[in-house]
Amino acid sequence: MTESLFFVFAAMAIVSALMVILNRNPIYSAVSLVITLFSLAGIFLLLEAYFLAVVQIIIYAGAIMVLFLFVIMLLNPGKEAKFLSPTNPRILIITLLSIAFIGMIFTLVSGTANYIGEAASSTGDLGTTRNIGLTLFTKYLLPFEIASLLLLVSLVGAVLMTKRNLR
């Protein structure tokens, strides 16, 4: 049951990710990305990361993608004027490099379980909000606070950069 669900989500994610990079229209790309993110949320659920799955949908698929769509519509760039022609040597080079990357990673990753042991038995409450919250506010309190500072800085930065007249 879990395995078949994994394959469904994974296939959805891969296909929509390919749509993201192959679509000419940025709006379609953005919508495809939303689908990818939803599928990933599903995979998170399979991995008992309940809290993160929800956060994935709210923050990524919600907030961040809305920001993307907003900018796309604001700038209205239209379709990309000129896509790389399929005969362009760059495409060939990148494809070859990608295949090499995939091949090496697949080989290296196979048998990882042999090194780190079999999957630990599930307790069923690994990624619950309660557990995440407890860890975040005890062990990771300082990084958590610093992360809030990072967000504040980026907020200020974004406002500053989009201002029309800087003085």
Added chain:
Amino acid sequence: MTPPLEYYLWFAALLFVIGVAGVLLRRNVIIVFMSIELMLNAVNVTFIAFSRQMNNIDGQIFVFFVMTLAAAEVAVGLAIIVAMFRNKESINIEDMNLLKW
């Protein structure tokens, strides 16, 4: 029947390479940005997969921070794109070539 760890890692690698290809092939800066998001998410999958494998929550906390970072990055990045567009009337990445001799 849970899928073994390798499946997740293979899947993450595929997703990552798709992101890389997007960054390298596309010239629309917004699409490039989306591809970067894909790469970040691929890494998130490996984190969570290992977290489950070892029954250790630290990996999930990392994912949480990655998401924070992604949000910050998108906010700043998109602001840069908007500022860029205002100056150059273009979001073609090949027009952003000021960083050279």
Added chain:
Amino acid sequence: MVNSTLILVWLIPLFPLIGFLLNGIFGKRLGDKAVGIIGSGAMLFSFVVSGYLLLNYLALNQVGAEFHSTLFSWISVADLQLSVSFQVDSLSLMMAVMVTGVAFLIHVYSIGYMHGDGGFARFFSYMNLFSFMMLVLVLSDNYILMFLGWEGVGLCSYLLIGFWYEDDKNASAGNKAFIVNRIGDFGFLLGALLLFVTFGSFQYSEIFSQLDRFSVGDGTITAITLLLFVGAMGKSAQLPLYVWLPDAMAGPTPVSALIHAATMVTAGVYMVARSSFLYVLAPTSMTVIAVVGVATALFAALIALTQNDIKKVLAYSTISQLGYMFLALGVGAFSAGMFHLLTHAFFKGLMFLAAGSVMHALANEQDMRFMGGLRKKIPKTFITFLIGALAISGIPGLSGFFSKDELLWQAYSSPAGGFWFWLVGAVTAGLTAFYIFRLIFLTFYGEARWKPETHAHESPNKMTLPLIILAFLSVVGGYIGVPALLGGDNRIHYYLEANLAKLPVDAAAHQSHSLEFILMGISVLIAIAAIYLAYVFYVKRRELPELAAAKFKRAYNLSFNKFYVDELYDYLFVKRLITISKWLWNKFDVRVLDGMANGAGKLITVTGWYVRTVQSGLVSGYALSLFIGSLLMIGYYFFR
């Protein structure tokens, strides 16, 4: 001495250092009054502390005791263990008290003398830095720390000689002093390094404790002592490296008094005395020192006879007196040399300050031909100057008499001494009395030859008070060393000798008291005769000097032109050096060095021109190289 008292020794150089920092950094903002107070106050505190330590030391009543205080470990490399540490014994305490005391008086004097000068704060900060370095020099317990002070005082001397650097002449006088001193310092450094190679240490006590394994006349020790003496020759202005000292008079007069009469130039004497344990093992070096010393004494005195610049006369007099001290060291009478160093610091410092007071009165006139008749105008200066002159001439009852007489007696009677040393010394004493009274008579007697519009006036109290104190010291300073012959107990020798080496005494050569008495009488008679001669020449029959100069024209010209030594050095060294330097500049520097530098630059430019094309500015290009880089990293794990 208990540690709590001993630790105070660090305060002695600390006060001048604080004064230097305060005056150097905040001097402009503090105002002249505060700068003067800080500068002289620092020296006063130092003087009080060193005096307190001296009293403590004397109260211990342990003759020859020496104490060490370590502040921190300075250099620790392999076999070399060097720490910043001080040695407290009679020698270093005497020097410390003398330096701080004289320096304090001269600082007070400078407040008046430098009044209104634009570089007032700069002057006081340099003076304080000098005092700090001088104290490090005398208190150090190893040769390297001493060398630090040695170089430090050299630097301050350079800075202060060229204090009025707007005038090119003063700046080049500073350069000359610095460069000539370098020659000597090089000798000192070589000597110190040879010491380390031989003994494995720089510390005095560690070196001296190993001397048992060397016999008298040992080659290494002779080499070391000669090299150290080269250093002393430079710093203490002995033949042939004396040429910088007369030119050093370009600095302000308090500088001449403090650095070029009382303290720094005696560093060489102190250093040789400090190394006395080495020198007694090297009779050759001792002879060299004695000969150089006595030759310098005579030579400089001959030059001083004809100089017209009041400060030049005193400068040559200083060189001559330093020669005396080296004569004493050379014949093995180390404590006599140190005693003369002490009294000389009083009366020569006094005479320089008094000369400064004269110049102050006459709007900075230095030429004695334009002085005269000042006796009534500036009575305090006159009286104090006269006391100094009587002291240096060796008139009985004043400090110079005791030290000079002790010195001449030792030159005659010491196993390393001899009749000829005594004779030249006595003749020089006569010359000294003559030229110093020539100075007195030309300056204070006769008719006024200065410009009528000059308003000659006595200096302020700030300047005359140090004069009076120094004059008092010039009178009584000798009573710490009254020889047994005159019913004294010679306290200073009693203490100093315990910390210095002694020549093996030859019992048979013991000289009689009557002979000592006769020699003493002769030297006093010579001095009085010389003074009378000067009186005849420069007061009674004013035409005589010119007649004598005309009659002995050749000798007069030799002396007046300082034996043409400067011209000789100029021809022998300076001109040659310039020729070689020009060649090096035109050939070696322009072609080889510049070629290398320019070639390196060109190589970088050309390489950069090709490499910069990599920076296309295209983001995807950078991303691609990033990706290839990560592929390479994964590839490493893959193919490993």
